Amino acid sequence: MRWTLAAWLAILLLLPCHLAGASSGSSSSSRLRLFTDERRVELREQVRELFQHGYDGYMKYAYPADELRPVTCGPLHRDPTNVNFGINDIHPNASITLLDVLSSLPLVLPSEFPDAVRRVATEVSFDQDVKVQVFEMTIRALGSLLSTYQYLDRLPDEPVAQARALGLTGKAKAAKKGKGVDVKQYRGRLLEMALDLGKRLLPAFNTVTGLPYARVNLRKGLDKGESVETCTAGAGSLVLEFAVLSRLTGDERFEVSEARGGSCDSQSAGELSLSHSPEQALAQRAYLAIWNRRSTHNLVGNTIGVTHGHWLAPGLTGVGAGIDSYFEYGIKAAILLDDDVYLDIFQDTYAAIQTHVRTPDGFIYRPIQFRLLQPGLPSTIDSLSAFLPGMQVLAGDIESAIRSHLVWWNLWRKYDALPETWIWQERKIEWAGWPGRPEFIESTYYLYQATRDPFYLRVGERVLNDLRRRTKTKCGFATLKNVETGELEDRMESFMLSETLKYLFLLFDPAPATPPTNRVFTTEGHGLSLPFSKLQKTSATRRAMHRGEDLFCPAYEPPTLGGLVVGIERRLDYEYARSLVFGWGVDGRVIEDKESVQWWEGGFCSLPLAPTFSFDIVLTPLNATDQEVPPEDPAPSASKVRRDDATGDFVVADVSGLRLSVRWRLDNRGYDVASIGPHRVRPGQQVFVTDQKMEGYLPIPANPPATLHAPPEVLLRFSTISSKGERAVFLHAAASTATFGKSFGSAGSAGFGIGGLGMLIRPKVNVDGCRAFKPGEIPEVRGVLVLDRGECPFLTKTLHAKMAGMDGVLLVGLAPTPPELLVQDPSTPGVAAGSGSGSQTEGLIRPSADGEPEELLHRVSELGVVYVEHIVGQVVLRMMDVERKAVAVEMMLLEAEPAREDLKPGGGGDGRDKAREGRVMVNDWEIWNLRVRERPP
Ligand SMILES: *[C@@H]1O[C@H](CO)[C@@H](O)[C@H](O)[C@H]1NC(C)=O
Numbered sequence: 001m002r003w004t005l006a007a008w009l010a011i012l013l014l015l016p017c018h019l020a021g022a023s024s025g026s027s028s029s030s031r032l033r034l035f036t037d038e039r040r041v042e043l044r045e046q047v048r049e050l051f052q053h054g055y056d057g058y059m060k061y062a063y064p065a066d067e068l069r070p071v072t073c074g075p076l077h078r079d080p081t082n083v084n085f086g087i088n089d090i091h092p093n094a095s096i097t098l099l100d101v102l103s104s105l106p107l108v109l110p111s112e113f114p115d116a117v118r119r120v121a122t123e124v125s126f127d128q129d130v131k132v133q134v135f136e137m138t139i140r141a142l143g144s145l146l147s148t149y150q151y152l153d154r155l156p157d158e159p160v161a162q163a164r165a166l167g168l169t170g171k172a173k174a175a176k177k178g179k180g181v182d183v184k185q186y187r188g189r190l191l192e193m194a195l196d197l198g199k200r201l202l203p204a205f206n207t208v209t210g211l212p213y214a215r216v217n218l219r220k221g222l223d224k225g226e227s228v229e230t231c232t233a234g235a236g237s238l239v240l241e242f243a244v245l246s247r248l249t250g251d252e253r254f255e256v257s258e259a260r261g262g263s264c265d266s267q268s269a270g271e272l273s274l275s276h277s278p279e280q281a282l283a284q285r286a287y288l289a290i291w292n293r294r295s296t297h298n299l300v301g302n303t304i305g306v307t308h309g310h311w312l313a314p315g316l317t318g319v320g321a322g323i324d325s326y327f328e329y330g331i332k333a334a335i336l337l338d339d340d341v342y343l344d345i346f347q348d349t350y351a352a353i354q355t356h357v358r359t360p361d362g363f364i365y366r367p368i369q370f371r372l373l374q375p376g377l378p379s380t381i382d383s384l385s386a387f388l389p390g391m392q393v394l395a396g397d398i399e400s401a402i403r404s405h406l407v408w409w410n411l412w413r414k415y416d417a418l419p420e421t422w423i424w425q426e427r428k429i430e431w432a433g434w435p436g437r438p439e440f441i442e443s444t445y446y447l448y449q450a451t452r453d454p455f456y457l458r459v460g461e462r463v464l465n466d467l468r469r470r471t472k473t474k475c476g477f478a479t480l481k482n483v484e485t486g487e488l489e490d491r492m493e494s495f496m497l498s499e500t501l502k503y504l505f506l507l508f509d510p511a512p513a514t515p516p517t518n519r520v521f522t523t524e525g526h527g528l529s530l531p532f533s534k535l536q537k538t539s540a541t542r543r544a545m546h547r548g549e550d551l552f553c554p555a556y557e558p559p560t561l562g563g564l565v566v567g568i569e570r571r572l573d574y575e576y577a578r579s580l581v582f583g584w585g586v587d588g589r590v591i592e593d594k595e596s597v598q599w600w601e602g603g604f605c606s607l608p609l610a611p612t613f614s615f616d617i618v619l620t621p622l623n624a625t626d627q628e629v630p631p632e633d634p635a636p637s638a639s640k641v642r643r644d645d646a647t648g649d650f651v652v653a654d655v656s657g658l659r660l661s662v663r664w665r666l667d668n669r670g671y672d673v674a675s676i677g678p679h680r681v682r683p684g685q686q687v688f689v690t691d692q693k694m695e696g697y698l699p700i701p702a703n704p705p706a707t708l709h710a711p712p713e714v715l716l717r718f719s720t721i722s723s724k725g726e727r728a729v730f731l732h733a734a735a736s737t738a739t740f741g742k743s744f745g746s747a748g749s750a751g752f753g754i755g756g757l758g759m760l761i762r763p764k765v766n767v768d769g770c771r772a773f774k775p776g777e778i779p780e781v782r783g784v785l786v787l788d789r790g791e792c793p794f795l796t797k798t799l800h801a802k803m804a805g806m807d808g809v810l811l812v813g814l815a816p817t818p819p820e821l822l823v824q825d826p827s828t829p830g831v832a833a834g835s836g837s838g839s840q841t842e843g844l845i846r847p848s849a850d851g852e853p854e855e856l857l858h859r860v861s862e863l864g865v866v867y868v869e870h871i872v873g874q875v876v877l878r879m880m881d882v883e884r885k886a887v888a889v890e891m892m893l894l895e896a897e898p899a900r901e902d903l904k905p906g907g908g909g910d911g912r913d914k915a916r917e918g919r920v921m922v923n924d925w926e927i928w929n930l931r932v933r934e935r936p937p
């Protein structure tokens with residue numbers, strides 16, 4: 001990645017790379033701990049027991065009340081003052097806890113299911129004089145009723161066969177409870193109840209904007225003078241439940257069934273609207289009403305007035321409370337309904353988040369002013385936004401999911417729970433409560449499904465233990481009022497069972513993941529699906545567009561270090577994420593006794609930098625002079641750009657003034673063009689530029705250099721060594737290994753150190769090692785010689801180190817080019833196609849000795865050779881020369897697993913015809929779906 005000198009200095013100032021006196025703990029290495037199926041089942045059964053405990057407590061002490069008081073063991077009722085929204089919004093006086101857990105019972109506690117479904121069907125009524133939240137009723141009650149209906153619908157008709165399907169077959173008492181009970185008889189009643197509840201929510205939609213009021217009285221409809229304020233998530237995430245309700249009942253008021261508006265070929269820039277009357281398709285209208293009020297950067301605000309549709313103060317956007325499920329329902333609606341309208345909107349919203357809300361390192365998603373794009377200072381991240389990694393997995397962006405999840409994981413490690421809000425710049429809690437929210441464990445579940453890395457099972461085990469230890473009471477699970485003191489609040493929200501424990505159960509359940517279908521969990525964890533007969537017909541154009549790429553599931557590539565496959569905990573940025581939460585200082589050690597995680601005393605001297613996610617470029621012919629640069633053409637004619645109906649690809653005959661929006665590919669291999677002017681380019685579609693003006697420049701770098709991102713990085717840690725032999729880590733840094741010398745981590749190699757004990761030795765003269773060392777120039781001890789890059793070949797330096805009796809060589813890169821010479825700002829890539837490459841920064845390179853005689857290479861085959869960037873060398877040499885400390889270096893232990901073959905650059909090369917073609921690079925990354933060609937394919 002690119003660094004200017006100024007940026008390096010800023011990092012030096014920000015990161016206390018010199019940490020005085022941090023005495024090191026034992027650096028025991030935690031090898032890749034395996035997680036057996038037996039262990040998983042054991043943990044799953046522990047979760048089941050907890051679930052039973054909470055369920056029994058609710059049924060015994062609280063039912064038919066909406067919630068249980070887990071500390072005093074009694075029912076929690078609505079607050080008669082009517083202003084306590086925190087309770088009353090979710091208390092319809094309809095046994096909401098039972099309703100919410102109902103859909104989980106067949107999976108987690110099947111023996112309780114027959115009784116529970118009978119009670120819901122016969123004892124619960126929504127005819128209540130209570131004001132509740134439309135969103136909460138939709139996700140907790142409506143979603144569960146529909147999900148349970150669909151479950152019952154799939155059951156066999158015969159009661160005995162039903163019991164078998166529920167797993168109630170043994171001799172146990174529990175099994176007897178459910179035997180011979182016909183549970184399927186209630187399915188009609190559940191759908192009826194769902195429709196009844198849905199209708200009671202409809203008065204909320206009585207606005208010209210289509211945005212629903214946040215609250216409604218279930219019996220009396222809208223209150224006079226009801227608050228017009230609602231949030232984006234509340235108004236915009238009703239689509240899944242309303243769609244299933246609509247398509248199962250044929251009632252078009254909720255979503256829509258047949259003649260649907262919002263065309264599939266709709267364009268990203270246009271207004272989306274429906275051809276329906278205002279009384280129809282209400283959830284879809286509300287979703288689009290939010291989207292149509294987005295900013296020019298495709299961002300939406302948090303709070304909006306339903307009558308006029310104005311965004312309300314303070315005008316922040318982000319991914320947390322108030323917005324969260326709006327994004328989630330975009331991708332989930334695209335999956336459930338198989339609908340490109342939602343997919344297109346989701347991809348635009350997601351690109352906006354990745355571009356503006358995510359920090360440049362790619363880890364933190366913080367609130368920003370949605371028009372000014374300024375982050376708040378100080379600003380917080382909240383526990384609700386821990387849903388994000390799960391959504392990123394669904395979107396196919398596993399790399400981003402891993403990174404964002406690591407932040408919440410470290411927060412969990414730090415507090416043994418997740419504080420509701422946390423000030424990320426100051427690394428301190430703002431709001432210390434944890435009501436048992438599920439989002440973090442839900443994301444852990446998705447990430448485990450996507451990566452199969454046992455790390456996520458260990459995360460789940462930790463959550464399970466903390467949850468039991470800190471929140472379990474004699475009749476249920478309490479809310480943590482303060483994650484630091486452990487003080488309890490007498491409340492158990494329904495999602496503690498229906499989501500938190502359910503996702504933990506799913507995480508440990510070794511049953512294979514369900515095959516990818518149009519089935520999703522709602523934001524409250526209720527499974528919904530739609531049979532093909534209920535989906536919209538796919539048009540021929542859409543089918544043509546969908547050839548080529550799998551939209552949702554790029555294969556996961558596990559991290560490698562030095563060519564070896566390793567787990568998430570061995571990623572270079574794992575320690576970086578830890579330091580974001582724990583800091584680089586002494587407080588980083590508070591977790592020392594709890595876990596055998598090592599290496600966290602030192603500062604980290606190579607910040608990750610995620611590539612800019614999306615940006616626009618306006619194309620200009622390469623030979624245009626400044627005066628001739630054509631203006632942007634917002635509505636290019638078909639003679640400039642057209643879509644080839646046969647192939648679905650785009651052909652650009654004239655580049656002048658075309659605006660391309662370019663987006664990061666979710667498989668992390670570079671960029672794709674996402675739109676050309678008003679035309680949306682979908683994954684799998686290619687863009688061919690055949691403009692004659694480009695021809696003289698072909699091929700534009702023929703193929704990306706294969707080694708561009710090749711240096712296999714390893715993690716080094718540097719410690720000072722006192723006269724008593726005590727080590728104190730002061731720095732972590734990324735390094736690359738050389739193509740010659742010792743082969744690190746290969747099977748049978750003894751140890752993974754660079755060489756010997758890793759003591760660093762710096763020559764006083766001949767610092768680049770380009771001539772042989774004379775006796776007395778360096779001490780006669782074994783160690784790792786620190787040499788500057790330059791003046792002679794890497795192999796020469798290494799041979800001289802070998803002749804001087806050294807075990808290894810640490811090569812230090814050259815100082816970066818002064819900032820004024822680095823003209824390229826990643827946010828404004830070159831304006832002309834093909835001008836985007838040519839980085840001048842050093843970064844990590846991979847020392848090689850190509851073409852050198854085999855015999856010479858053999859002589860240094862036992863020496864470890866690694867390369868670090870200039871800045872790292874400066875910090876280390878300062879410690880040795882100025883602080884006069886003895887310094888040793890260690891390399892992160894690598895697990896000796898077979899290496900995977902590196903990703904081969906795909907695309908192109910299909911040999912369809914022999915036209916010369918070129919690829920376009922932006923900041924070292926290729927735009928994969930863009931080709932400049934002599935003639936159309
Ligand atoms: C709750 O529902 C029950 C039964 O339907 C009813 O008797 C009771 O009055 C309701 N309570 C409130 C506060 O509406």
Ligand SMILES: *[C@@H]1O[C@H](CO)[C@@H](O)[C@H](O)[C@H]1NC(C)=O
Binds near residue numbers: 621
């Ligand atoms: C740029 O190239 C095109 C096509 O080769 C040519 O027609 C045009 O005159 C050139 N413009 C300049 C400024 O050289």
